[in-house]
Amino acid sequence: MVKLRLKRCGRKKRAAYRIVAIDVRSRRDGRDLRKVGFYDPIQKQTYLNVPAILYFLERGARPTETVRDILKKSAVFQELPINKIKWN
Numbered sequence: 438m439v440k441l442r443l444k445r446c447g448r449k450k451r452a453a454y455r456i457v458a459i460d461v462r463s464r465r466d467g468r469d470l471r472k473v474g475f476y477d478p479i480q481k482q483t484y485l486n487v488p489a490i491l492y493f494l495e496r497g498a499r500p501t502e503t504v505r506d507i508l509k510k511s512a513v514f515q516e517l518p519i520n521k522i523k524w525n
Contacts, residue, residue: 439493441500443476444469453477456485456504458493476507485511 438461445465447453456474459467473493474485490513494500500508508514 439470439496439498441473441490441493441498441504443501443503447477451479453479456490456507458489458498474507483507483511485513487513487516491516 439458440461441456441458442465443454444457444459445452446455454476455469455472456476457469458471458473459469463469471489471493472486473489474483476483485508490508
């Protein structure tokens with residue numbers, strides 16, 4: 438199964454995160470399938486590759502709680518029909 442989760446990058450005490458599509462069995466900093474966004478909580482910046490995110494969500498990828506909150510704030514779920522999301 439594939440998840441959309443955060444992957445830590447940046448220097449010590451200045452963390453920034455990449456939003457990646459990654460296999461569930463991989464480690465946090467393991468090899469990802471594709472980078473689909475970037476999130477910097479310190480500077481409050483977010484970059485999302487919306488077509489790539491929608492591609493993975495339509496095929497059954499599950500976002501983690503934090504990524505789900507980021508996607509809700511940016512209204513990505515409004516672009517996806519509710520019957521296409523597979524949460525199970």
